[in-house]
Amino acid sequence: MAKAIALLSGGLDSTLAALIVLKQGIEVTAVTFMTHFGCDPFNLTDSSSCSSNPLPNALKFGFDVKLSHLADKFIDIVKNPKFGYGKNINPCIDCRILMLKEAKSLMENMGADFLITGEVLGQRPMSQRRATFPVIDKESDTIGLVLRPLTAKRLNPTMPEINGIIDRNALYDFHGRSRKPQIALAKELGLTEYPDPGGGCLLTEPFYAYRLNDLLKYSPDATYKEINLLKYGRHFRLSDRCKAVVGRNERENNILEGLYAQGDLILIADTVGSPATLLIGEFTDVEIRMAASITARYCDARAESNVKIGIWEGIERFIKNIIVPPALKVTLDKLRIEAR
Numbered sequence: 001m002a003k004a005i006a007l008l009s010g011g012l013d014s015t016l017a018a019l020i021v022l023k024q025g026i027e028v029t030a031v032t033f034m035t036h037f038g039c040d041p042f043n044l045t046d047s048s049s050c051s052s053n054p055l056p057n058a059l060k061f062g063f064d065v066k067l068s069h070l071a072d073k074f075i076d077i078v079k080n081p082k083f084g085y086g087k088n089i090n091p092c093i094d095c096r097i098l099m100l101k102e103a104k105s106l107m108e109n110m111g112a113d114f115l116i117t118g119e120v121l122g123q124r125p126m127s128q129r130r131a132t133f134p135v136i137d138k139e140s141d142t143i144g145l146v147l148r149p150l151t152a153k154r155l156n157p158t159m160p161e162i163n164g165i166i167d168r169n170a171l172y173d174f175h176g177r178s179r180k181p182q183i184a185l186a187k188e189l190g191l192t193e194y195p196d197p198g199g200g201c202l203l204t205e206p207f208y209a210y211r212l213n214d215l216l217k218y219s220p221d222a223t224y225k226e227i228n229l230l231k232y233g234r235h236f237r238l239s240d241r242c243k244a245v246v247g248r249n250e251r252e253n254n255i256l257e258g259l260y261a262q263g264d265l266i267l268i269a270d271t272v273g274s275p276a277t278l279l280i281g282e283f284t285d286v287e288i289r290m291a292a293s294i295t296a297r298y299c300d301a302r303a304e305s306n307v308k309i310g311i312w313e314g315i316e317r318f319i320k321n322i323i324v325p326p327a328l329k330v331t332l333d334k335l336r337i338e339a340r
């Protein structure tokens with residue numbers, strides 16, 4: 001029996017692509033790639049379409065799913081994309097190339113015959129253009145091996161079509177941004193569970209791109225913790241080497257406290273409703289007082305002229321209290337890491 005490896009995000013298009021091939025009697029193994037930037041199907045805090053849990057549909061339709069974390073390989077292309085960025089800091093073309101390279105390696109290991117993606121001509125401005133598919137295939141060394149079943153009739157035949165493994169007549173000619181044909185096909189194939197189409201991973205979000213650019217400017221070898229932190233709270237740059245992250249709600253306060261590591265500090269106005277502030281990097285008393293002032297500004301005593309802020313190492317080791325005035329709005333605006 002012929003075998004194929006499907007790149008499966010769990011979104012509508014990639015699931016349909018796998019099902020179309022499955023319907024032709026091909027054994028399909030899907031691979032779901034995860035990154036630090038949101039495409040993690042098991043990250044409950046991320047609801048982007050590229051992060052849907054693919055397992056329920058795999059179980060329902062009868063194909064295997066393998067998970068693969070791209071980790072540092074992905075961070076490398078975010079830092080230095082050969083084909084540049086999309087609108088924000090999303091290196092979509094390099095991302096597709098990396099995923100296809102990884103999928104090809106799995107294909108060879110598993111003795112599979114070809115690869116499947118859910119790409120549709122003209123659906124995304126950067127990576128799903130007629131001129132881009134051949135570049136992606138060439139760079140990933142997969143020329144002729146990548147079947148895009150949803151849009152195949154608009155593209156040159158691939159090896160599995162030429163070899164008769166796949167019936168080209170049973171493929172589709174979808175194109176453009178409308179999802180109506182896909183939704184109709186999902187109904188026809190019995191695919192009922194799929195997420196609303198989303199815009200992509202966190203790298204396509206302007207707020208996130210701004211924070212990541214700041215991080216990479218001051219910390220080119222950013223750690224996973226620094227990258228992970230970008231998703232949460234309000235971020236303030238206190239110096240080239242130090243940042244304060246202020247929780248916006250209880251969930252974020254808990255996350256920030258959980259991300260504390262030796263060398264960091266946590267600041268809280270202990271006697272009133274208060275955010276948790278995580279101070280990271282290298283800091284002196286000047287930055288500690290500034291972080292305390294910012295914390296005071298967001299706590300329930302912000303109208304007071306002075307606020308008592310507790311300094312902690314983690315949630316268990318209390319260091320001392322300091323008294324600071326709440327930071328002025330103009331100071332917050334100056335220090336906050338956000339696009340203006």
Ligand code: SF4
Nearest residue numbers: 090091092095200201
């Ligand atoms: S939005 Fe672009 S960079 Fe992000 S996962 Fe999708 S293709 Fe990759």
